Amino acid sequence: MARWLELTVEANVEAVEAVSEIFGRLGRGAAVRPTRLIRDPRDELAVREDPSAPYLVTAHVPDDGDSAAALEATERALWHLQAFGLGPVGALHVSSVEDSGWEAAWKAGYTPQRIGRVVIVPSWLDEPIADGEVELRLDPGMAFGTGLHPTTRGCLALLQRVDPMPSPILDVGCGSGILALAALRLGARRAICYDTDPLAVATTGANAAANALADRLEARRGTLPAVPAERVRLVMANLVAAVLVELAERLAVHCRRGGTLIASGIIAERGEEVGSALRAAGFVERDRLEDGDWLTLGLERT
Amino acid sequence: MAKKIRTILKVQAPAGKATAAPPVGPALGQHGINIMEFIKAFNERTASQAGYVVPAEITVFEDRSFSFVTKAPLAAALLKRAAGVEAGSAQPNREKVGRVTQAQLREIAETKMADLNANDVDHAMRIIAGTARSMGIEVVA
Numbered sequence: 001m002a003r004w005l006e007l008t009v010e011a012n013v014e015a016v017e018a019v020s021e022i023f024g025r026l027g028r029g030a031a032v033r034p035t036r037l038i039r040d041p042r043d044e045l046a047v048r049e050d051p052s053a054p055y056l057v058t059a060h061v062p063d064d065g066d067s068a069a070a071l072e073a074t075e076r077a078l079w080h081l082q083a084f085g086l087g088p089v090g091a092l093h094v095s096s097v098e099d100s101g102w103e104a105a106w107k108a109g110y111t112p113q114r115i116g117r118v119v120i121v122p123s124w125l126d127e128p129i130a131d132g133e134v135e136l137r138l139d140p141g142m143a144f145g146t147g148l149h150p151t152t153r154g155c156l157a158l159l160q161r162v163d164p165m166p167s168p169i170l171d172v173g174c175g176s177g178i179l180a181l182a183a184l185r186l187g188a189r190r191a192i193c194y195d196t197d198p199l200a201v202a203t204t205g206a207n208a209a210a211n212a213l214a215d216r217l218e219a220r221r222g223t224l225p226a227v228p229a230e231r232v233r234l235v236m237a238n239l240v241a242a243v244l245v246e247l248a249e250r251l252a253v254h255c256r257r258g259g260t261l262i263a264s265g266i267i268a269e270r271g272e273e274v275g276s277a278l279r280a281a282g283f284v285e286r287d288r289l290e291d292g293d294w295l296t297l298g299l300e301r302t
Numbered sequence: 303m304a305k306k307i308r309t310i311l312k313v314q315a316p317a318g319k320a321t322a323a324p325p326v327g328p329a330l331g332q333h334g335i336n337i338m339e340f341i342k343a344f345n346e347r348t349a350s351q352a353g354y355v356v357p358a359e360i361t362v363f364e365d366r367s368f369s370f371v372t373k374a375p376l377a378a379a380l381l382k383r384a385a386g387v388e389a390g391s392a393q394p395n396r397e398k399v400g401r402v403t404q405a406q407l408r409e410i411a412e413t414k415m416a417d418l419n420a421n422d423v424d425h426a427m428r429i430i431a432g433t434a435r436s437m438g439i440e441v442v443a
Binding site for chain 2: 004006013014015017018020021022024025028029030031032033034037044045047048049051058059060073076077080081083084085086097099102103105106109110139140141142143144145146147148149151152175176199240265
């Protein structure tokens with residue numbers, strides 16, 4: 001198995017490009033990671049780098065007969081940087097790492113997940129499925145909804161309290177399609193999904209095909225229309241607080257009286273704000289799950 | 303589905319030719335990101351930029367899903383093109399390999415402005431000028 005030398009330098013924001021250029025001379029590019037992020041407590045999606053904190057710049061060279069010369073040249077070039085008016089650059093740290101097969105190593109942290117009767121199984125694993133359980137084959141990728149987040153798990157838990165499972169069902173902000181696919185496995189005959197992200201729409205379609213459910217699921221790009229083509233008895237909306245507030249009335253228009261809305265993506269401190277908007281739109285809270293900082297609400301359309 | 307962000311990271315990889323080798327594999331692998339899905343998408347998006355090393359900014363969500371955007375080429379690549387040189391200097395304090403004008407510097411700074419976390423164009427120009435000097439590229443009027 002190949003060994004690599006991992007080179008890491010802590011650099012001020014002004015020096016990141018120059019350090020990247022020096023690491024680039026080693027022939028393999030570099031990786032850059034901010035050491036601090038600034039989060040807006042009022043907006044879960046507002047995360048940005050803090051440029052006042054250092055960045056970690058990392059590169060790798062094969063640990064072979066040429067590595068000593070490469071290291072020496074890199075160290076010399078980094079030393080020269082101090083003279084060119086850029087922000088401070090820390091010492092070069094070098095460690096030896098083994099190529100453990102990065103292509104496959106990322107999979108190591110994934111195991112089948114059981115959320116009630118729903119079992120989420122990555123495509124590269126086989127998992128025995130017990131009587132009464134339903135299986136979803138799903139790989140993590142470029143669409144939210146792997147089953148690892150409390151909001152997804154909360155929605156899946158409340159979904160299993162809906163009895164009987166109505167049809168069709170509506171999934172607003174479908175991401176990977178995990179909620180709609182679970183609803184289909186739990187008895188819904190047809191699912192309609194919306195997402196503003198075209199990648200999510202494509203991923204939902206691909207995941208439906210991988211689970212042999214493509215003929216029962218329709219994934220549409222865009223937001224929930226103001227006027228529904230048909231009203232449904234179950235709406236799932238794992239969004240964020242601000243979008244739930246914005247869409248509250250529209251969610252109500254799409255949900256039949258007596259029907260259920262499962263709403264999540266609600267950071268706990270904004271729970272009252274979202275609850276108030278949904279109550280004003282015609283929903284009554286019937287169920288609530290709290291997991292860490294996140295709330296999932298089960299509501300009835302009155 | 304709305305996304306809850308865990309962290310942000312950046313990798314610089316050859317356009318159209320990224321592989322699971324460093325820097326991509328270790329950088330993404332430690333966050334449990336689907337490396338092959340990233341590589342496939344990155345190579346598709348950057349196929350037309352062959353020959354450049356392209357930075358990608360990856361947003362990692364709390365459930366290990368991710369998204370990414372590609373950025374302008376590294377300042378070093380833009381400087382080498384503007385100066386008409388193949389490589390930077392190994393001894394930038396003594397051996398100069400080329401020069402760029404203030405106007406070229408400004409153009410590069412404006413191209414890279416969004417990626418540099420600079421306060422304004424003047425700050426971005428100062429960063430690019432420092433990078434140029436560290437490569438043995440002089441900045442002239």
